[in-house]
Amino acid sequence: MDEARNVPFGGIEWADDAPGIRAREAEIEGARWAVVEYGEGASRDDWCEEGHRGYVISGRIEYHFDDGREPLRASEGEAFLLPPAPPGGGAHRGRNVAPSPTRLFLIDDPA
Numbered sequence: 309m310d311e312a313r314n315v316p317f318g319g320i321e322w323a324d325d326a327p328g329i330r331a332r333e334a335e336i337e338g339a340r341w342a343v344v345e346y347g348e349g350a351s352r353d354d355w356c357e358e359g360h361r362g363y364v365i366s367g368r369i370e371y372h373f374d375d376g377r378e379p380l381r382a383s384e385g386e387a388f389l390l391p392p393a394p395p396g397g398g399a400h401r402g403r404n405v406a407p408s409p410t411r412l413f414l415i416d417d418p419a
Contacts, residue, residue, distance in 0.1 A: 317343045326352055340416040351403035359392035359417030367410025371400045381405070392417060 320332040328350030333342040346369065355374050362369075364382045371380040371390060375397030382388040393399040404410040 315341060326350075326354075336415075340414075342414045342416075344412045344414055346402065346404035346410045346412075348406070348408055349404060352401040355393075355399035355401050357393040357399045360390045361387070361415045361417065362390070363387045363413045365411040365413055367404060367406035367408060369410050369412060370403050370405045372403065373397070374399045 315334050315336065317332045317334070320334060322330045322332055322345075325331045325344065328347035329344065329352065330347075331342045331344045333340055335341075343365070346367070362382070364384050364386050366384050368381065368383045369388075371388075373379070374393075377398075380388060380390070380400075390400055391398075
């Protein structure tokens, strides 16, 4: 385990992650920690198979699944868990459903 430390996201430059989506990222003990911002109406085109633990800082996010199950919705102040996709389906992709940018804190759990 690494030593105790802060992660100064405010000092990390924003990087474009996908059209309308940007992130401030740090690698902590082999995992990506990120503040991710979805612009108004932004959504991902690609399916993600990695797992994520998240917290909605502001706005609302909706995750759709490639196996057709009900979307997962989370609003400001709520945490969520997206487990890694098992073989055969369960990948997800996010969409901002708020009328303004949505900001998340994510810790990735690789598949």
